[in-house]
Structure formats: C-alpha cells, structure tokens
Amino acid sequence: HIQLREFVDKQKIEAFSPDVVIIATGSELTMPQIPGMRNINGLSFKEVLKGEVKIEREKVVVLGGGLIGLETALFLTSLGNDVTVLKRYETISENIDPVYAPHLLSNLQKQGVNIISKVMIMEIEQNQVLIKTHSKELNKVYFDKIVLTRELMPSNKLAKEIEASEVYLIGDALKPRRIFNAVFEGFMVGRQI
Structure with missing residues (x-):
C-alpha cells in the first residue's frame, strides 16, 4: 500500500503499521x-x-x-x-x-x-x-x-520518531543535494525492498 501527498506524523505511521517506511521529507533552511x-x-x-x-x-x-x-x-x-x-x-x-x-x-x-x-x-x-x-x-x-x-539541513525529525522494521531516508532528508540523488536513492531503496 502506497500513500502519497498526505500529511504524515508518527501517530499516522504507527496506526498504519508498515513494514517499510521511506522518508523523503526534504530539507529546511536554517x-x-x-x-x-x-x-x-x-x-x-x-x-x-x-x-x-x-x-x-x-x-x-x-x-x-x-x-x-x-x-x-x-x-x-x-x-x-x-x-x-x-x-x-x-x-x-x-x-x-x-x-x-x-x-x-x-x-x-x-x-x-x-x-x-x-x-x-x-x-x-x-x-x-x-x-x-x-x-x-x-x-x-x-x-x-x-x-x-x-545552510540547508536535512528534515529528518520524523525518521527519528518512528519505530518500523525498516526506515529509509532518501534525498535531502538524508543530506541536501540535487534531485537526481533523491531519484537514484529512491530507485535503490525500491530495488532493495
């Protein structure tokens, strides 16, 4: 089951009880x-x-x-x-x-x-x-x-809050870079799971 373009917080993820969570929450300007x-x-x-x-x-x-x-x-x-x-x-x-x-x-x-x-x-x-x-x-x-x-910083607070068997950070949530990094990391995680 895949959910896109929706506000997600710790409670929503825990209620869904996923096996895998891929987080691509981007970066924040400090x-x-x-x-x-x-x-x-x-x-x-x-x-x-x-x-x-x-x-x-x-x-x-x-x-x-x-x-x-x-x-x-x-x-x-x-x-x-x-x-x-x-x-x-x-x-x-x-x-x-x-x-x-x-x-x-x-x-x-x-x-x-x-x-x-x-x-x-x-x-x-x-x-x-x-x-x-x-x-x-x-x-x-x-x-x-x-x-x-x-001064862009990863926006990865959600990854630290949730407990799932597999949590993957991709894109700027891992480290602020360019869009092709996020696409490549998403591809690699998709192949891995």
Whole structure:
C-alpha cells in the first residue's frame, strides 16, 4: 500500500503499521548566525521560487553562491530585479554540474548579476549588509530584499520518531543535494525492498 501527498506524523505511521517506511521529507533552511539577521525580514529561496513572495524591480541581495543561490539570482533578474550574490568562496560550488556551470555563469553575466566572492558577512542592518572582502576591506551592500539560500539541513525529525522494521531516508532528508540523488536513492531503496 502506497500513500502519497498526505500529511504524515508518527501517530499516522504507527496506526498504519508498515513494514517499510521511506522518508523523503526534504530539507529546511536554517537561519545563519549573522549579527542582525533576526532583525530583518529575510526571505527563503523556496518562498521566492514558489511564487509565494513577489519581488519585482527591487535591489536584492542573495546570501549564498551555490547552485540554489545562483539559480535564484537568475530567476530574480528575470523579474527585473537588480541582484547581488554574496558568496564565501571564489570557486563555483562543487554541487554544480561542470557541463552546466559555464551556461549558468554566462546567463548570470548576461543578466547583469553582480557576484561578490570571497566575502565574510559581518553584520546585517535594516537595508545593508556589512561584508569583509578577501583583502580585509569592509564594504556595505544595500538591498530592498534579502534572500537566504545557505545552510540547508536535512528534515529528518520524523525518521527519528518512528519505530518500523525498516526506515529509509532518501534525498535531502538524508543530506541536501540535487534531485537526481533523491531519484537514484529512491530507485535503490525500491530495488532493495
């Protein structure tokens, strides 16, 4: 018996008494530990990409320059926003397919996304981010909206609560990565059981 697209909690699983439980609950965005972060209304990339929040023709700072951050920046520019991505490292994240990376970077450049690499975020105030560059300079980046794309954590609390003979975590519930990881893990678990 398979049940999809339904709210599930410990009680529902125990009432069903399954032999096997496969958990693909995804990941959650954690709040970065940056001074001032709790005083602003930061948006999650999920809210932005799902269209739950409309951002048009504004100055937007995206925190995080991994695949999610860069694709979110590209999406935001398509809505007429002026986007700056702040990223810790100089290199492109290893979670971006090397075949796709040049295409993504080319599109970001064509759309005018400003990517500032090798920065440490020191503090966030009402409409500005104080950053320290690799040369130890302090600079301010101004914004109307700020979007969070860093610090994804597995959403696997349910797996720790339930007692079933076999419990499998797949996808971001195991470790935040890309969609093909979840599909492959689902396939492998399906073959195993």
